Amino acid sequence: MKISSVDTKRHLSRVLLTLAVLVAGLQANAWTVFEKYQPKVLVSDPYLELRTGPGRGYPIFYVAGQGDEVVMLKRRTDWFKVRTPRDKEGWVHISEMQHTLDLDGEQIDFGALGLNDFTKRRWEMGFNGGDFNGASSLSGYLGYALTPNITVQLEGTQILGDFSDGVMASANILMYPFPKWRLSPYFTIGTGIIKTQPQTTIVAAEDREDEIAHAGVGANLYLSDRFMLRMEYKRHTVLTSRDDNEEIDQWKAGFSIFF
Amino acid sequence: MESRFQHIFLMPTFKAQGRLTLKVCLLGVLFSVSGFSAYAAEPGDLELEPLLVREPERREVEVDDLDSEDFEIGVFSGVMNVEDFGSDTVTGVRAAYHVTEDFFVEAVYGKTTLGQTSFELLSGGAPLLSDEERDMQYYNVSLGWNIFPGEAFVGRRWAFKGSLYVIAGAGSTEFGGDDRFTINAGVGYRLIATDWLAFHVDVRDHFFESDLLGTMENKHNIEFSGGLTFFF
Numbered sequence: 001m002k003i004s005s006v007d008t009k010r011h012l013s014r015v016l017l018t019l020a021v022l023v024a025g026l027q028a029n030a031w032t033v034f035e036k037y038q039p040k041v042l043v044s045d046p047y048l049e050l051r052t053g054p055g056r057g058y059p060i061f062y063v064a065g066q067g068d069e070v071v072m073l074k075r076r077t078d079w080f081k082v083r084t085p086r087d088k089e090g091w092v093h094i095s096e097m098q099h100t101l102d103l104d105g106e107q108i109d110f111g112a113l114g115l116n117d118f119t120k121r122r123w124e125m126g127f128n129g130g131d132f133n134g135a136s137s138l139s140g141y142l143g144y145a146l147t148p149n150i151t152v153q154l155e156g157t158q159i160l161g162d163f164s165d166g167v168m169a170s171a172n173i174l175m176y177p178f179p180k181w182r183l184s185p186y187f188t189i190g191t192g193i194i195k196t197q198p199q200t201t202i203v204a205a206e207d208r209e210d211e212i213a214h215a216g217v218g219a220n221l222y223l224s225d226r227f228m229l230r231m232e233y234k235r236h237t238v239l240t241s242r243d244d245n246e247e248i249d250q251w252k253a254g255f256s257i258f259f
Numbered sequence: 260m261e262s263r264f265q266h267i268f269l270m271p272t273f274k275a276q277g278r279l280t281l282k283v284c285l286l287g288v289l290f291s292v293s294g295f296s297a298y299a300a301e302p303g304d305l306e307l308e309p310l311l312v313r314e315p316e317r318r319e320v321e322v323d324d325l326d327s328e329d330f331e332i333g334v335f336s337g338v339m340n341v342e343d344f345g346s347d348t349v350t351g352v353r354a355a356y357h358v359t360e361d362f363f364v365e366a367v368y369g370k371t372t373l374g375q376t377s378f379e380l381l382s383g384g385a386p387l388l389s390d391e392e393r394d395m396q397y398y399n400v401s402l403g404w405n406i407f408p409g410e411a412f413v414g415r416r417w418a419f420k421g422s423l424y425v426i427a428g429a430g431s432t433e434f435g436g437d438d439r440f441t442i443n444a445g446v447g448y449r450l451i452a453t454d455w456l457a458f459h460v461d462v463r464d465h466f467f468e469s470d471l472l473g474t475m476e477n478k479h480n481i482e483f484s485g486g487l488t489f490f491f
Contacts, residue, residue: 039320053420053451055360057408072320074454075327076490077360081454108320127364127400129429129440136440138429140400158431160440162468162475199437225359255402257358 036074041082041100041108043068048100050090054079062088069103118222119148119180121258126230128254135161137252141172148179151186159196166196168212185219194238211239216250226257328454328490331355331363335459335486341395341434342478343471345374349482355403363403365426369482370396373434376472387471392435397465399443401428411450420451432467439467449488459486 170192218232351369445463
């Protein structure tokens with residue numbers, strides 16, 4: 001009995017050791033998987049100014065010299081966190097980083113965003129508010145550009161009126177005839193579902209759910225970076241179960257971000 | 260080239276036998292010379308030292324692969340005063356995307372509970388709303404502007420990065436069984452403790468119209484909150 005218990009202990013310790021090694025190996029693997037990309041760049045200007053934070057409001061506390069190899073750690077908006085050979089860490093603006101070189105002495109493409117990126121955007125999301133047949137409307141959307149001319153988008157809208165509230169979900173397709181223009185107009189058509197419920201202060205009215213189809217025009221105005229403004233007019237046809245279909249005008253404006 | 264040499268030097272060889280050997284020799288030399296030159300033109304057989312071909316290690320920097328931390332998520336808690344209904348604790352979550360160093364977009368979801376109106380208290384009974392209807396929740400999407408970024412100094416030893424921001428947006432507030440279009444505007448301060456952690460203090464006015472107490476009125480609801488957020 002004793003011997004067997006020792007054996008079990010040994011066996012157990014071996015299993016534990018194997019497990020430990022395995023876990024350590026996995027961790028090492030995970031470490032390499034999540035290892036951050038931290039490239040080195042060469043300061044080619046006479047100096048590189050490091051600030052304490054990612055913004056022009058934060059003071060410069062250190063200056064890296066020409067020929068220093070600095071490590072790029074991360075990025076926030078247009079600021080890059082770097083580490084100098086003397087282990088000083090600070091934030092450098094993209095306009096200064098653009099003058100650094102890679103270790104082969106080649107220029108680095110920092111890809112400052114511009115009108116071209118606006119034209120070639122893929123994903124975009126936005127938020128807007130406006131008027132929906134006299135009520136207020138709030139919508140959020142997510143869009144994906146199939147080509148620079150055609151975008152598909154999903155949109156959710158909340159309608160907040162004095163007499164009734166509602167929600168609307170729709171799928172739209174947008175066509176941009178001039179995608180390269182800073183003020184880029186578009187046509188849109190789509191379909192969805194609208195759900196209306198009367199305010200609790202109104203008596204004797206019931207909830208409704210109807211299909212809806214719409215067509216509209218609008219325009220995006222590229223501001224800068226990832227920002228654009230959007231204005232839109234839509235005419236909705238609510239396919240009601242009553243005799244007449246209901247026609248609704250919607251005006252809205254808001255801002256969007258693209259990725 | 261070779262055929263021309265053959266033509267020039269081979270023709271006389273038939274006529275003058277005696278000089279044949281000389282001609283053949285000459286020919287041989289010529290052939291060998293021309294042969295050699297042809298030989299030299301092929302670089303593959305050159306008996307030179309082998310060229311050291313170094314594949315240059317590309318050390319191009321891909322800026323897009325760098326870890327970017329433009330998103331901020333967090334929680335907050337504080338006090339919210341709802342006009343006519345008194346003040347109660349408010350809690351919520353917020354998420355922000357920093358588009359530039361100056362501007363950010365923020366989405367907020369918050370929850371609070373409504374107290375009793377003075378009408379309810381004075382009339383002694385007759386509750387205006389059920390308990391369920393007293394749960395108030397709101398969401399909004401706003402645009403913020405870091406108006407005064409800079410360091411803040413606490414005592415002699417500490418300097419913190421931070422920014423005062425102004426923020427405004429639109430959303431919806433639900434209470435008493437209805438949703439109301441709500442405009443919010445306010446001021447906040449973000450204190451950046453580390454690269455990934457920040458503390459917030461916010462004062463926000465949520466403005467909507469309500470006819471819950473009979474007539475349609477403008478309602479201002481002030482919220483005071485503190486919170487923490489994580490950058491990622």
